[in-house]
Amino acid sequence: MSQKTRVLVVVASSRPHRVGPAVADWFVRATRTTAAELGVDVEIADLATIGLPFLDEPDHPSTGRYVHAHSRAWSARVSAADAIVLVTPEYNGGMPATLKNALDYLYDEWAFKPVLFLGYGNTSAGTRGVQMARQVTTALRMIPVGADLFLRIADTVLDGTVPGSPALDDRARDALAELYRIASVVAPLAAAAPVADDPWHGLTLRRATPDDADEILVLQRCCWVDEALANDTLDIAALHEDAGDVRDWLGTWSVWCLRDRARLVGAVRARRSGDTWQIGRLMVAPDQRGRGIGRALLTYAEAQAPAGLTRTASLTTGSASTHNIRLYRSSGYETVATGAGTVDLVKPL
């Protein structure tokens, strides 16, 4: 994989004085060196602080249509991960309702992502809870890696913490390495998973990879020639980039490509800048314009804003790019600044 592998450690329990965060903290601590060696970023998603209500979306998650900000934030968080660790207790022989709810919220976001279970409990050490969670994750097309860890609370939890032991820490390191190994192999499969049922009318949206750079460059030049004509200038960065430049920003931006079978027909990129979600390089092949593709890509990019970014989505375009400006204004953007031939627009998320 070209970028760092991102592992999301989901803490499933939510009650006061729970053990879950201590189990997750131990796993992160025990695997820190291995993660650094492998180039793995580990992030904890605590369902107690995320606070998802019981599933309240009107549409099936497979449509990718989320009306609530909490669903979009959860979707973006899971979408950004390459592999998942589920830290789950056993409640009455099963998984906690919080975990089932968090899984049910999404659909394609989980697909083809390797999942490692970190179960804990009393006599059964969480095995029955994990058994149930495994069944559900399989329905979501996740890939259980099988290197699961089970902690018997009486043997492993001391004063509310999990101190670990050389043997246990070793097993955690091996489990992370196995998760990474499988994530590396299935990454193209996960990237190719449709992000929603079919809101794109037969087109396929997926995260861009460095292999897309050459085609993005061609589409970009094609689209920005129109901008050059409209604004009567060749002083436009997008026109001067080469494939190496595109490959570079593919590593620092989240980029999505829209294809009609093999052909690239649209793309958009986004990234966090402070507390702003920057969106740019929204491009649609000239012969495909007028089908709503640009607006759909823009809406999709907005919805990928990570949790906690509440300020604005921002865009910059040429001041004479009337078609773009019309699209942005009708999508809720307002002009905040005009520069030398450019316009900055923002929209509250």
Ligand SMILES: Cc1cc2nc3c(=O)[nH]c(=O)nc-3n(C[C@H](O)[C@H](O)[C@H](O)COP(=O)(O)O)c2cc1C
């Ligand atoms: C509602 C409930 C049901 C439980 N059922 C089981 C069980 O079936 N098997 C088990 O080994 N432990 C069971 N326990 C004990 C939990 O494993 C233990 O309390 C653990 O700390 C729960 O995880 P948490 O602290 O992160 O919530 C249960 C605990 C609760 C609160």
